[in-house]
Amino acid sequence: MNAPRQGLFASLLIVSFAFHTFLLVLATTHQLNENRASQGQLITSQLVTDSLTELEPANRVSLALLANRYATNPSVASIRILDANAQVLATGGLTKTREGEVFVRDALQNEKKVGIIEITLIEPSIGEILRTQWIAILCSLIFHALLWLAYRAIARPSRTEYLARINNESRLKFEIQTLTQALEQEKHNAALTIAQAQQAAQNKAKAQEEKAPVSEKPTLSLNIQYYDPKQLLDSVNKTVSVPYFNLCQIFLNKATELCLQHYKLNSSDIWTLHKFDEKGASISICSEKPNALACLTMISSVFQLLSEVLYKRYREEKRFVLQTRSAIACPIEEMQLSSSQAAERLVQQLVAKESALHVPNTLLKEIADHFELISMPNPTNVLTRHAFVFNGMDAATAELAQTFRTEILKSKQSKAS
Structure with missing residues (x-):
């Protein structure tokens, strides 16, 4: 005895799991975007502060060491330090080819532009987000599976209800058969009556012709x-x-x-x-x-x-x-x-x-x-x-x-x- 409409309920659970996963990825993406914006602003400000003394005059070695030190942050894809004329003084970063969000800030000393700091923070893909949220997704899947099992256990009719439904279906089937037989018999009687009436009319017409x-x-x-x-x-x-x-x-x-x-x-x-x-x-x-x-x-x-x-x-x-x-x-x-x-x-x-x-x-x-x-x-x-x-x-x-x-x-x- 299966629960009624199991297929429909399973379809609803699948839609619910997919929608829940979508909302989870959407919320995580939004949170990461906010964190990345705050982190980008903070790292850019710190690098501008640390590199002011090395930009005027430009010390390429110190700037390179400084860029490599900041590039050890796993969120940083690449760092570029430029002078006031946009000439590259130093670069850093382990994933320079990785796309992401770029943060740019001018380095000012005594209200004079002495350089430009450009930092690219990694923007995680959907796959990376799913890998970071696999525990939450797995819990959601287990929750929906438990809902499916609970529905099968709760909605399954009892033996008394099952027998009552079988008896009701049998009674309805018998009534339909009875009505069908009665309808066929009525059609047969109507056809027989029409045939008899037509025969009587023909006999009457022949009798009138003969008389x-x-x-x-x-x-x-x-x-x-x-x-x-x-x-x-x-x-x-x-x-x-x-x-x-x-x-x-x-x-x-x-x-x-x-x-x-x-x-x-x-x-x-x-x-x-x-x-x-x-x-x-x-x-x-x-x-x-x-x-x-x-x-x-x-x-x-x-x-x-x-x-x-x-x-x-x-x-x-x-x-x-x-x-x-x-x-x-x-x-x-x-x-x-x-x-x-x-x-x-x-x-x-x-x-x-x-x-x-x-x-x-x-x-x-x-x-x-x-x-x-x-x-x-x-x-x-x-x-x-x-x-x-x-x-x-x-x-x-x-x-x-x-x-x-x-x-x-x-x-x-x-x-x-």
Whole structure:
């Protein structure tokens, strides 16, 4: 059982020992500097006093003996005695090449300069200071080592504390494992619930298609999908996407209602196969009804206008929005596709704001005078080979679509206010 955080405490002790050694060297250096200054001034004054009688006139032998006598001081690196003209009269010192602090003083006799005394005192290096203070440094090291041993002895947990910590860690580990298993089980249950809900929705959609009142009659289907090349729908939260889908469904319902009234059709003549979600929406109408294709085409045009208005407004408000594309199709026996399946495949060949059409030539005559149609470029199968892309509409049809769009937007604004 080791003491807690031994490594951190050891690092602190190492830093403390280094800092203590630094302070010790700093204090010793400061004390030596002060002592050297006092000693330099004292030796210089004494040498000036002793050499005055030998400087005028200059006695080189006596001055040399005097310099050698003062040079026996271990603190003296070198001594130079000069005359008034800075000519060297005598030198002394055993370590003349050693650097140090230089003390210079003029020798005055009767207020006349008769010479110059120059003494260099040795300035000890860091290594010399450490050698002189090795006892203090060793004591500091022993003190820090004792602190380390004392910490290991005092901070080491008792057996009871150690067992309690082990039990606590085991309990926490067990609780974490339990929570992890519960979370995994909850995720599994949520995934299972979502899968069951999706399966139920698919079964319900299939049942609605099978129970459609006009299932045995020829139908036309309108499929509207979002143009999402960057796959933004996969990254949007449901709290954002679901209200957006609901708003698109409201626009589709309003457009369908107005177009049915205009073309004098009943609400039972058209039915919803799939409401708006991330895959779009789909509606169908019996092709034998009068103006069925014109009604479905007008619904597509009005919804595209509403979608464009919604796209511009939401983009200005920096809200989530996507552009749409739509297609109208009839059943294709060669490909064994129903009208809704054909429309869903056809719309995937389009880009934003485009609308396409695949119907028999007999039905094309109903809208040929009102809409400009062009062949779909680069056809690859029967569906795209006989399909047309809307390229415009005449003034009367465009005005009617604009009127429906304005009426729906006004009703939406009035409800919002």
